[in-house]
Amino acid sequence: MQTFDLEAQGLRELNSTLHAQVDETNQTSWEITNPKGSHAIAVGLDAPIEVNIKGSTGYYCGGMNKQATINVSGSAGPGTAENMMSGKIVIDGDASQYAGATGHGGLLVIKGNASSRCGISMKGINIVVHGNIGHMSAFMAQSGNLVVCGDAGDALGDSCYEARLFVRGSVKSLGADCEEKEMRPEHIKILKELLAEADSDAKPEEFKRYGSARNLYNFDVDNATAY
């Protein structure tokens, strides 16, 4: 295992060292100490390595991640796992606003709560939150799955497209064009796999599914005077 002291060695050194790791690297396990809320830790990785961050991170941790597995033992700042492509990111604590925003793939697990705008404009990423999520989550979400074991805040799934939103607890309010949907066997199957991968013991049957009512997909002539 390689250990990297962020405070002593600096962010540029860290990210360029991690970027230098390729598919065949034999340095597959990294531990980062003293993150102290720094921005952009382990951003833009593209190798099947494991990065364990000991502490809390600031803005954009794990952004644009491909292949790598990143664990944060504390909490994470805004924009965590933003635009993730593949791989897995696990936050042991809470995540600040817009976690997993615009993500195309991979799995983001938040073991605590996520703040507002979780999964905003998600494009294929899977996000599992063990706790609650804040307002405007999954705004304009396009595809992928957002699983919330706790409660969701105001305006869940506002103007969303084809993302699936699963919530076990209460939903404070649904956003425009978001509605509760039927839970079919294929959804139970997806949930079961995601919950297992995210280390959650929640039962798939306890969740409700929400998604787009598809009323905003086409222009409605009755609304012509509104513009």
Place this chain on the structure above:
Amino acid sequence: MCGIVGLFLKDKKLEPKLGMMLSEMLVTMTDRGPDSAGIAIYGNDENNTGKITVQSDTPSEDFKGLEKEINALTGIKVSIRTKSTHAVLEMETASIPAVRKALKQIRPSLRIMSAGDTIEIYKEVGLPKDVAARFDVSSMSGTHGIGHTRMATESAVTTMGAHPFSTGNDQCLVHNGSLSNHNSLRRKLRREGVHIETENDTEVGAAYLTYKMQQGSSLGEALESSLEDLDGFFTFLVGTKDGFGVVRDPIACKPAVMAETDQYVAFGSEYRALVNLPGIEEARVWEPEPATVYFWTH
């Protein structure tokens, strides 16, 4: 952007270190807004005197013999402590209005930063580390304090555009965000006789809270009503003689992190600002909810 920090001490043993802890927190936030910085410190109210903090662009001329001139004009006994471009005048609390009036007459160019029993505000254009060093903030003790580092958006980069803003005795406000209805609200408040010095949006926010409290609201109630009457983005941190309060607008784009232990309550725009506080690893750390008023008092 802009960076905000705040520290409210529960443990009296930390009071001598307040200035040091707060200025370290503020310096960490430098890259959120490097154009100007300011700090409000609430000192210990031991000798029951009141204070007025004033600022001058020509301190050596303006502050020389000022206390004697005030005394000659009003008969009020005033002592003066000079710190770079700022000076703290101390007198009996009841004499504050008379001294303010005298200052207007003797030194109309002096800017009043704050007035009250315990508050002192220091702010200038420049980096937080330079501003903190200039006023020797690290050596200051106190019960609580707030700080701000600014990235100007709504008005010019000047001393008076820097935060904190104080429009009432022992009250001050720092702000991250921008208010969009500050012009109409400024006109409204001025019609009500509220004195607003600058074209800055945050000063209107501070004046609004002061006005509400003059009308009989508690600080908590004033903050609640700000959610109705202020339009725009804001994370506010408000100081009073007894404590501080936090409120975020309902959209809550502007970041905020809080930490609480048995020794203190701390606020930072980012967790980075809090990492060197004692016992932070065991502290309860959370983000204040949108449109929710939080308040701590001694």
